[in-house]
Amino acid sequence: MPIEPTIKSRPIYGTLSPQKGTEHLLIADAEGAQAILDLAKSAPEGFFAAAEIVYIPRASGEGHVAALKALKPARFYDGPSIAAALPRLRQTFATAHMGLRVYLAGTEGLIGQAMLAATEAGIDYSSIQTEHRGSLARRVQCVHCKGVTEDVTTQPVTCAHCGLTLFVRDHYSRRLAAFQGVCINAEDRSEQVPVEEVFP
Amino acid sequence: MSAGTTKLDVTVADVVPVNDLVTRFHFRPTAGGLLPTFSGGAHVVVEMREAGRPPRLNPYSLMSSPLDTSEYTISVRRDDVGRGGSLFMHRNVRPGDRMVVSYPVNLFSLDLRAKKHLMIAGGIGITPFVAQTAQLAAEGGNFELHYACRTASLFTYGDLLQERYGKRIHLYHDDRGEKIMLDRLLTSQPLGTHLYVCGPAPMINWVVGRAAELGWPSENVHFEHFSAPQPGLPFDATLAVSGKTIHVGEQQSLLEAIEAAGVDPPYLCRGGVCGQCETNVISYDGKFLHNDHWLSEEEHRSGCKIMPCVSRFEGKSLVLER
Amino acid sequence: MGIQFRKETFRDDFSFKNSPEHVRRFPFPFHEDSYMYAVNIEPHKPGPKGSVLEFPFDVDEHYVSEMEDRALVLAEDPLRCQSLPHMTLAGWDLLELLMVSMAESYPEHFTLTRDGDTWHWINRPLGIDDTFVFGDTSTLPYGPMEYITRQSQGDYCILDQRDGNLWMDAGIVTTQADWSLDFDIGMNFFEWHAPVPLAHEKGIFTRALKFLLNVQQGQPARRLNWTMTINPRLDTSPENYHKWGPDRTTVTPENVGDKVHLRVELQTFWRLPRSNALVFPIRCYLIKMDELATSPKWAKRLHRVIRDLPEELATYKGLTRYRPTLVEWLSKYDDGGVTSPGFGPD
Secondary structure: OOOOOOOOOOOOOOOOOOOOOOEEEEEEEOOHHHHHHHHHHHOOOOOHHHEEEEEEOOOOOHHHHHHHHOOOOOEEEEOOOHHHHHHHHHHHHHHOEOOEEEEEEEOHHHHHHHHHHHHHOOOOHHHOEEEEOOOOOEEEEEOOOOOEEEEEOEEOEEOOOOOOEEEEEEEEEOOOOEEEEEEOOOOOOOOOOOOEEOOO | OOOOOOEEEEEEEEEEEOOOOEEEEEEEEOOOOOOOOOOOOEEEEEEEEEOOEEEEEEEEEOOOOOOOOOOEEEEEEOOOOOOOHHHHHHHHOOOOOEEEEEOOEEOOOOOOOOOEEEEEEEHHHHHHHHHHHHHHHHOOOOEEEEEEEOOHHHOOOHHHHHHHHHHHEEEEEHHHOOOOOHHHHHHOOEOOEEEEEEOOHHHHHHHHHHHHHOOOOHHHEEEEOOOOOOOOOOEEEEEOOOOEEEEEOOOOOHHHHHHHOOOOOOOOOOOOOOOOOOEEEEEEEEEEEOOOOOOOHHHHHHOOEEOOOOOEEEEEEEEEOO | OOOOOOOOOOOOOOOOOOOHHHHHOOOOOOOOOOOOOOOOOEEOOOOOOOOOOOOOOOOOOOHHHHHHHHHHHHHHOHHHEEEOHHHHHHHHHHHHHHHHHHHHHOOOOEEEEEEOOEEEEEEOOOOEEEEEEOOOHHHOOOOHHHHHHOOOOOEEEEEEEEOOEEEEEEEEOOOOEOOOHHHHOOOEHHHHOOOOOOOOOOOHHHHHHHHHHOOOOOOOEEEEEEEEEEOOOOOEOOOOHHHHHHHHHOOOOOOHHHHEEEEEEEEEEEEOOOOOOEEEEEEEEEEEHHHHOOOHHHHHHHHHHHHHOOHHHHHHOOOOOOHHHHHHHHHOOOOOOOOOOOOOOO
8 A cells, every 4th residue: 555645744755776876785674675676677787796685574574585685685684673683784884984875665664763773873864765565554652651652553552651542643753763642532531532453 | 035134344454365366354343342153164245345336246255263253254366357356355455444244144054963074175165164174173073174276386275274183184286196086085984974065166066976976965965166256248137127227247247237226136145056136037038148056957948037146148138027 | 120020830720920011012913803824924123112022032020930830841851852962053052142132131130241261141030150161061050052941931943954954953842832842853844844734735834944044144033823722831742732631621611711821922033153053932922811801902803813713723723622612702802893903902
């Protein structure tokens, strides 16, 4: 399902395409692998010889590992979760030079968290290539207790930290890599709001 | 809602010849006290008034330290084929003269998020960097400057900068065949480096082009593309809104001629980059000589807009929405 | 002489009120009987003596109590004051702007003595007397932005200017109309305004940004914005929405005059000299309906504005629940007659 533009803070994703650069770092989870495989079709000679692929298969992506390896990147990492991959990513950024290009594909949670690591290392977010693939599940920050609830698929959602019932807004913070959750029945807590699955 | 420029009354405190081509001017506030604080990369517009001709207004980068606002200093390179602004400064301006300059405006500011600032200067393009390095050095900022010039005798402030910042300053003499090893420089910078270029147009184009080719995002590349207005053939224009016809002299810019007719479009840079004086063209019969870096190529081709601070016209008729 | 500072609260027993002189100087935001977004930005020039525009930064009778309320908010939630690492220089710019201006405008309350980089600052209403080195953060108890804005009414956002946009990269926000600095910090001009309805489509933000990018040093600009708040609560943050939100259900025909407040923001825009950043102070003024109705013109006009406000705006401003009760109350003051032009109370 494509992501529709709503409000100006809601990120819009594009289609990965090879950029001019001296090194390339491609990070993907689950169905995001397919975006890298599609990019490979138009990649110039030698592109993957100067590339590293960081891949988090999650539940649905094991079948893509062999295809990604077949692109013969200079380095390939297959990790169990985004959290597990972040220390490695931060180290890569800390030692990298200008000319490194970054490509992110998959869920919004992966794109957001990897982009945050990249921007903290001094890469401007607008120079990063992104492509959304797979689940629409969101990372949601509770504006009240500041806790982040991962993989939110419903509207509203119960905050995993403080238990308030949160309306998930389209308002998005790159610095938190999360959408904003605001108490939906703050004015009258007795109001009951039906829960629907809206971010499959 | 037009941005304007507030003026400062200053007195020339000193005029210092730096080398064959460059002279430095020191301005102090005529009323005493301190001048407004500014940031490295800022310029002022200097008004040059000469009896018997309309005033010329040229932008010059401030090169004094932003930490010391008891005076502003600028360096002016003599341009023997220009409109005479730099010649006027060299020949006519003396210590004790009273002049008018604009408030500082910064269209070439540092990106303070940078992990490192890499600066590349050519010739008189060094001046904004003199102020920026002073600002960065005071804050413990990480910078490196590569500066190319034709000959040692024209190396304006090269010695001074090396004395201040040692190994962070790299000088390249064209006449000794020294060249900036640009590709090696651009590929060896840590992530988060910002690149700043100021100098002649071919140098800017070379550096900006190589940076793009080597994968530098445009957000990390900054350049000062200021161009002083160039002289040209005289032409006439009609100002439709105010109902005036003006004559633009050989040594005059279109903006100056509009101002001389008592019409005051907003401006900040007078160098074709800030966009303030953008003017709609109602009709024309002739060709435009666009010299700005503000309008897109498409807008240049359309014949619908002109930047009167630096661009000119040759032809039969020109009607502007002013 | 000087200002007589009131001792009052903006929470719990809500003892805040305006003296009659302060009611008269209230910055009423409607110059006509209806309201729609516009790029209502104008030069921030000094206004009439005694008005909130007399000085560049207005200090009024609520100063000491507002600063106490700010300290309470910050103690509960330090995330209300944040500055990204590259914004420290802009913080010093702001400190200079505020200290110089406050000392010039109110010499009986504030004194600044500068000896090179060694600055001596006296704030008599708050009992502060500090000597510090300008530019040296270790000589102040807080960062420069936090230090001076704990002594200055209103919220402050510092916007970095780059790539043709403004970026909200620092701020102190404790008297806000329901937006979160902690969430919005780092966003650009369009992003942090994203939740505002209607204005994007009208091109308001594109034009406003173009103007703000060109605000020059020494030429500040200003605009007014408004909303409504139940009880004189300064801290209507989204963080605490679940705590103050229920207030909106407590409005009755009997308590409108005391509970419902018009909340006006005087927003100004200043170029900062060293950092080339833009500072955007948002100064909040509150007035309860009983106070506002002492001006028949204001009550009449507010009735018409609230009654005719487009539904999207009413929802965005959180009025939906109590709008009918408020309109009914205000209608008592509206005889249907003509109102005079301009903002003044008559």
